[in-house]
Amino acid sequence: MNAKNTLNTQHMRHIKRAALAAGVGAVLVAGVLVFVPDGDQGPPEPGPEARARAAVGAGAPASLPDVAALIRDREAWLRKNPEDAESWAVLGAAYVERGGLRADTAYYPKAEQALRRSLKVTPGERRNPAATAGLASLANARHDYAAARKWGEAVRKADPARWTTYPVLIEAYSGLGDYPAAGKALDKLRALRPNTPRVLSVSSAVYRDRGWREDAAAKADEAFTKAGTPAERAGALHALAGLAWDRGEPKEALRYYDAALKISRDHHQSLAGRARALAALDRADESGQDYQAAIAERPLPEYALELGELYESQGLDGDARSQYALLRDRTARARVDGVNEELLLARFESDHGNPRAAVERLEAEWRRGHRSTQMSDALGWALFKTGEPAKALPYAKRATEQGMRSALFSYHRGEIERALEMDGPARRHLEEALRTNPRFSPLLAPKARAALDALGELPDGGPKDMHGNGEYTPLSPAPSTPAASASSSSSAPSSVAPSVPATPSAVASVSGAPSKPVSTPTPPVSTQSAARN
Numbered sequence: 001m002n003a004k005n006t007l008n009t010q011h012m013r014h015i016k017r018a019a020l021a022a023g024v025g026a027v028l029v030a031g032v033l034v035f036v037p038d039g040d041q042g043p044p045e046p047g048p049e050a051r052a053r054a055a056v057g058a059g060a061p062a063s064l065p066d067v068a069a070l071i072r073d074r075e076a077w078l079r080k081n082p083e084d085a086e087s088w089a090v091l092g093a094a095y096v097e098r099g100g101l102r103a104d105t106a107y108y109p110k111a112e113q114a115l116r117r118s119l120k121v122t123p124g125e126r127r128n129p130a131a132t133a134g135l136a137s138l139a140n141a142r143h144d145y146a147a148a149r150k151w152g153e154a155v156r157k158a159d160p161a162r163w164t165t166y167p168v169l170i171e172a173y174s175g176l177g178d179y180p181a182a183g184k185a186l187d188k189l190r191a192l193r194p195n196t197p198r199v200l201s202v203s204s205a206v207y208r209d210r211g212w213r214e215d216a217a218a219k220a221d222e223a224f225t226k227a228g229t230p231a232e233r234a235g236a237l238h239a240l241a242g243l244a245w246d247r248g249e250p251k252e253a254l255r256y257y258d259a260a261l262k263i264s265r266d267h268h269q270s271l272a273g274r275a276r277a278l279a280a281l282d283r284a285d286e287s288g289q290d291y292q293a294a295i296a297e298r299p300l301p302e303y304a305l306e307l308g309e310l311y312e313s314q315g316l317d318g319d320a321r322s323q324y325a326l327l328r329d330r331t332a333r334a335r336v337d338g339v340n341e342e343l344l345l346a347r348f349e350s351d352h353g354n355p356r357a358a359v360e361r362l363e364a365e366w367r368r369g370h371r372s373t374q375m376s377d378a379l380g381w382a383l384f385k386t387g388e389p390a391k392a393l394p395y396a397k398r399a400t401e402q403g404m405r406s407a408l409f410s411y412h413r414g415e416i417e418r419a420l421e422m423d424g425p426a427r428r429h430l431e432e433a434l435r436t437n438p439r440f441s442p443l444l445a446p447k448a449r450a451a452l453d454a455l456g457e458l459p460d461g462g463p464k465d466m467h468g469n470g471e472y473t474p475l476s477p478a479p480s481t482p483a484a485s486a487s488s489s490s491s492a493p494s495s496v497a498p499s500v501p502a503t504p505s506a507v508a509s510v511s512g513a514p515s516k517p518v519s520t521p522t523p524p525v526s527t528q529s530a531a532r533n
Helices: 003-021 048-057 064-080 085-102 107-121 129-141 145-158 165-176 179-192 197-209 213-226 230-246 250-263 268-280 284-297 301-313 317-336 342-352 355-367 373-385 389-400 407-419 423-436 445-455 482-488
Strands: none
Touching (some): 048 064, 085 107, 085 129, 107 129, 129 145, 165 179, 165 197, 197 230, 230 250, 250 268, 268 284, 268 301, 284 301, 301 317, 317 342, 342 355, 342 373, 355 373, 407 423
């Protein structure tokens, strides 16, 4: 063994010992490394580099200081050892993580350079699965879900037992709207790594996408009780807050967000969520302050859109325009760094700009295979805003019939049906929107109530034409109609359903709804424990 390899082996053994001291059996960064004990005695206390490897490698949230320390460590090492493919993969994955933590897309080109350098030194997903998996994670961060699927499936084919590949694939499949594939990947993940905080969190997110709120809450609650780090606990509380928000319970959501922020003061997702809940509770001034704080901390364009709509609902048009300008600036910067923000831009254009441009953006995404429920809803709404409700309706139906319960999706469908003079379905979906979350948007919820008032009450008596002799005019299908994706419909059997009744609310079948819902979890009064079942 030459001197360089000896030095590298000694260095990696030191990091290995430190990581094992953290109590983590599998230590890796986005699937980069898997360590086993090597028999060395007396491991030192883990430093920030090892903590970052352990946290991110297990798919768990990592702290920004630890990730920054890991980056410094790997950069220094690679200046002296530029042919170390494994360290290039670690560095690339750490750049992806830091870009997400800081909401700074400028780290993504650096991540790509590091990961491709790793593959240049050691090519192939079999010989270098770490770099290939890193490229999959990077593609997800850039919202390029087709590329993420390609890289992720290559790693899975090379090593089906590599559990860290499956969360990446689940995110990619969900972004593409391939929910059956996401369900199968979740089944495999749970078989490989059951009941760890990371897997419980992933399960919760999948169940939420399918509309199984009780099961999603049970898994998020379990993830909290098993969390080993402050970042994990804050993430689980944030998930519980989001589920409370989806149910139209802003007070409960606010308590969860507050609990998350007590644990992790810089958890900007919970700060923005807190602002959203405060707006629903008619505490607009506090909401605006929290949005501004979140944007100052992490200037994400979606935060600017939400704050702009809050200002617009208050008649503060100048302030709203400032936020919309910030949104355009941040999405333009992200585009330079390879990030696809077409969905967010299209949502903005549909309601505040050029709906025709929104349709063009979204149809291009649809052709690329990005057919999630969010994409379906946005395309349907954009077509409606251009005056094409008949083309819009199939997309709105697809968005509302795949499982996810969204007040926004129901409102959009109700307005589209109202434009088509389908008064009964329109009334039903507008009522559903306001029943699901009466304050789902400071700008759109009042419009939903006004639309429902305009429809008026149901006429006396039963429906006309009880025996089905009336006329029926089918809608003309839109180009690339989403009906072709019927395999993703929630009415069809899907392996997304929990295959093992791990909780009292677990789904015992694949019918698309929990067989026995459980009570909604109550937010913790203290953050010492969130176990309620």
